[in-house]
Amino acid sequence: MVYLKKSLGLLFFAFMVMALWQCAKRGSPSGGPKDTTPPQLVRAEPENFTTNFKAKKIRLYFDELIKLEDVQNQLVVSPPFKNPATITPMGAPSKYIEVEIKDTLRENTTYTINFGQSIVDNNEKNPNSFLTYVFSTGDYLDSLTLTGAVSDAVNLKADEFISVMLYEMDSTYTDSTVFKQPPLYITNTGDSLPFFELKNLKGGKYALFGLKDVNKNNMFDQSQDKIGFIADTITVPTDSIYVLNLFREQLNYKASVPSMVAKNKIIFGYQGDYRDMVIESLTTLPDSVSTTLLKERDKDTLNYWLSPTELDSIIFTVQNDKVEAIDTFTVKMRDLPMDSLKLSTSVTGKFNFEDKFSILANTPIVALDTSQVSLNVSDSIPMPYTFVLDTLKNKVDFDFEVEPNQKYSFSLLPGAITDFFGMQNDTLDYNLSTGSFADYGNLRMIFGSDVTYPIVVQLTNEKGVVQREIVASEAQTFEFNHLNPGNYIARVIFDSNGNGKWDTGNYLKKQQPEKISYYPGTIEIRANWEKEETFILSN
Template sequence: MSRKILGFIFVFIIVLVSYQCAQRGTPTGGPKDITPPELTRAEPPNLTTNFTGQKIRLYFDELVKLKDIQKQLIISPPLNNAPVLSPIGNVNKYVEITIKDTLEPNTTYTFNFGQGIVDNNEENPKSFFTYVFSTGDYIDSLSLTGVVKDAFNKKADDFVSVMLYKIDSSYTDSTVYKRPPNYITNTLDSAVIFKLNNLKEGKYALFGIKDASGNNLFDQKTDKIGFVRDTINLPTDSIYLLNLFKEIQDYGVAVPSMEASNRISFGYYGEGDDIQIETITKIPDTVKTKITKEREKDTLNFWFTPYEMDSIIFVITNESLKVKDTFKVKNRKVEFDSLKISMSQNGNIEMDKPINLLSNTPIIRFDSTKIKLMDKDSVEIAYSLKLDTLQNLLNFDFKVHPDQSYRMELVPGAVTDFFETSNDSVDYSFRTKSIADYGNLTLSLNGNTIVYPIIVQLTNEKGDLQREIYASRPQEYVFNNLNPGKYQARVIFDMNGNGKWDTGSFLEHRQPEKISYYPTLIELRANWEKIETFNLIE
């Protein structure tokens, strides 16, 4: 064989070997690991009785780590001191628990890790892994099942703590505020079903709490609560509903603040209808004062004409509760709140929503001869004008037409506030869209046990109220001239007839007023006429 042929064969072999080596070195990946870690053994074993130790080790078939374990781990009954867990911030083939508490005798303890134990690579969770032991001769085996919902919102909160208190001689209605429960579990993510396991026979009180501080107690200022009025008798095969709501906070007054040189702000909590504000400090007769409530805020404003002073001492009295608070407000250099007028709607306006003029200071008078409303042809439009009870809103009532432009003119002196300040000349322009740009929705309610009065509401996808109809008898509910979009429908059963939804009270054993939601979002497009039947299910 010639050298030329041998050389060609040699080069071919080198290229072939190089190609195969390259092929072998090319990463091909593989199927994604979706298998959670598996427990291989526990020391002491799961379901151990007569437990006397302080350390527990859980061994797994691969490297694991703890993820968000402070939130995920639920221990029932709760321990006074949190156990020490490892590895924190590291990986290992075992999880170690060191108990710092003195355990109660003859008690079954449950450690529910939720989604807190995950493998090292893909973070596949060992979902709802539970380790159980007893300090007595046997493991308690009873269980209780139920559902969590939100009293006002369609979607329930996640991570709701479900608590069971043993009813004995030490239990009172205030217990839920003072000490952790005998048994506890929680809901995870979007789950609404809960189950408490390894329970002991007896009588219990059942609660659900959205525990903002994570202290296993009910804090009215921050937490939602749901409760079952009846005593829970274990064993039971009943399924229980916990309807969570935020209570009206107990009355209290925040420290007042001088927000402007002519305004001192008094924030309060709870019911403020009977609050009286008086001054102890002698105020000159030449100084005018006025108290108004701030719109959509639990705040009262003390308005006064500025004068030379160091401080003012106030007494705030809640007449219905017979509670008094005294505050001293020091003078400080802040700007004067001067009159500013704005419109509630600008640009493209909603045809079925009110058109208002809003003021940042109290209005004492208005002159409708100095306010002109005109259409696109400069034809003046008749209107009525009314000052609301908070004295900072003027409502314009006039016939609004589709596909129309409007202009409102205010000349000086149209609006005068508490400080005898009047508006400057101002123009506002706004318009309505064509009827074809809107959609109409009719709701027909279907149910044999509807109790009136009711409030039928439409909200947007975020839950913001768009329209409502109050009804004291059966009717169709027609919502015309709606912007295209997706709407949520709900019905409030106004049991006390006060025209609004009322929350509940645990200490008064009062559940919140019922709300029923239409099961899906209702999509409405321009120039649509849509009719939906709303089946109300008890």
């Protein structure tokens, strides 16, 4: 009986706990649905779209606490203020934004302040997308528009936050204005879509530009900005839609101050095209001093190699007749160690069937003694090879028959390579191995019959680094054999000047970059695959 009472008591207790838990569960707050509503503008002082504007401060009031984020990228004022406006509060949540104008405003001009997506609510950071405040210092608001898109001359995807600029082609406008002055009107693309719209424009004739404005000064800086331009004059109003193709110009030629970096080496830096640079010594060098000039591999530097000398200094002229430039430099000699011969190779370990085996040197190579070089296959079987000594790129290229599933060994005995200073290599051994043909895939690309040649067909990886290329002056089947498995991007350069490479544009010369056409999507290559793709091009 006692046991029955205890059991009933425990059962009743359990029932009460469950009931209370269910009640608690039904009554516990869930927090409600997530806030997805952006902050709303409820009032502006002065009112939005005010005419005959004379205020120095603008206040925008919202229906909830807001913050400003990434305002330096998002905010666009058109026409730009010479002195940036002060915007408060920055960082702290508030129900208003205040814009203090520090400029003397233009007469009879419509201004647009576009906040992009910088205004977000304090809790969930929902943006009030592209809130715009518009006012006019004249009697009416200008209302014309111009639309378009931006693209990148080289890359498949355009950069984010491209500034799109209109310059009024009045009596003061010249081709150099974009280097010196901000535009009359400006907008930018966002961080996802490459489209633009210039609003509240007045009718007239304009020059249209796009800039990747790195230092955000609303002017073109050749050393760091990409530029795109429409060569024709833009007449507003217009129904045309414009595409700005942005590119990096080749830098204008400029010689840098040379410096001595080793007992036998002086470096001459430059920007732009070095091919017309002529470096000469005004100082008479002793008969014992020999010199040679060689471009540094993958750097904008010319290496002036010289036999060690006891001179205190050497005076040089650096001349470029093509751009009518001449500079004079004095290089102080310093007590430094010599650069000695060091060798490296283009490939180590796995050797793909399309690879080229090269030996690279840091000091100028002058001779290769083939009696001190041997190539063996399968550890001990001698194998024939040919070679080319490339004195411009300071390397030796070897060519030999490559077979699958083999091991190759290059041996260089002392004295195989001699450099400009008479230094020679020590014993060196390089080992290479190949895989099976089945480890690779093959790709065949077919183009339409209406392609204008010459072209350059390239395969890049997904980061845009070129893996293979074929230069063609006439129609052919383009075969890329022995590709490593992976995803590739195909593109075609329309090589209008026939030099076998892509050439950029130049704004002042009114030259657009050579066109590049991309195959839509990526091309997957798997091991032991044969793949064929048709690429429809439009010139």
